[in-house]
Amino acid sequence: MEIHEERRDGTLVLTPSGRLDSVTSADLEQRLIAVAGERRLVVDLAGVEYVSSAGLRVFLKLARRVKDAGGVLLLCALGEPVRQVFDLAGFLPLFAIEPSRERALTRLGPGA
Numbered sequence: 001m002e003i004h005e006e007r008r009d010g011t012l013v014l015t016p017s018g019r020l021d022s023v024t025s026a027d028l029e030q031r032l033i034a035v036a037g038e039r040r041l042v043v044d045l046a047g048v049e050y051v052s053s054a055g056l057r058v059f060l061k062l063a064r065r066v067k068d069a070g071g072v073l074l075l076c077a078l079g080e081p082v083r084q085v086f087d088l089a090g091f092l093p094l095f096a097i098e099p100s101r102e103r104a105l106t107r108l109g110p111g112a
Contacts, residue, residue: 001016001018001019001020001024001027001028002017002018003017003027003031004017009108010040010110011040011041011042011105011108012040012041013042013044013101013105014031014032014035014041014042014043014044015046015047016028016043016045016047016048017047017048018048019049019050020048020050020054020055021051021054022052022054024055025054025055025057025058028055028058029058029061032058032061033061033062033065036062036065036066036069036071037065037069038066038069038071039069039070039071039072040072041071041072041073042075042076042101042104042105042108043059043073043074043075044077044101044104045075045076045077045078045079045082046101048079048082049079049081050085051082051085051086052085053089056085056089056091059091063094072096072108073095074095074096074097074104074107074108075095075097075098075104076097076098076099076104077098077099077101078097
């Protein structure tokens with residue numbers, strides 16, 4: 001799994017790519033936990049082709065940490081297989097989700 005990072009308008013955008021399963025979830029978790037104190041965080045899932053229950057746990061932990069730090073987390077660009085996993089697990093209502101990175105950044109507005 002690769003994880004690209006960029007900052008746009010005061011928002012940190014992380015873009016993982018590949019499969020998010022029991023083998024790769026620890027790497028993603030380490031990177032996401034390291035940035036969980038960010039006030040504005042977007043995770044672009046366009047390049048993620050598969051998410052297992054281990055991957056879902058990573059997102060749940062991240063959401064709790066970002067919320068505890070007073071930040072905002074948005075997920076975006078979930079492909080249909082990933083969206084189905086989130087839906088079947090009952091996770092869709094737990095996250096703010098936008099269809100694209102641009103929509104997520106627009107939703108957050110310009111940063112300070």
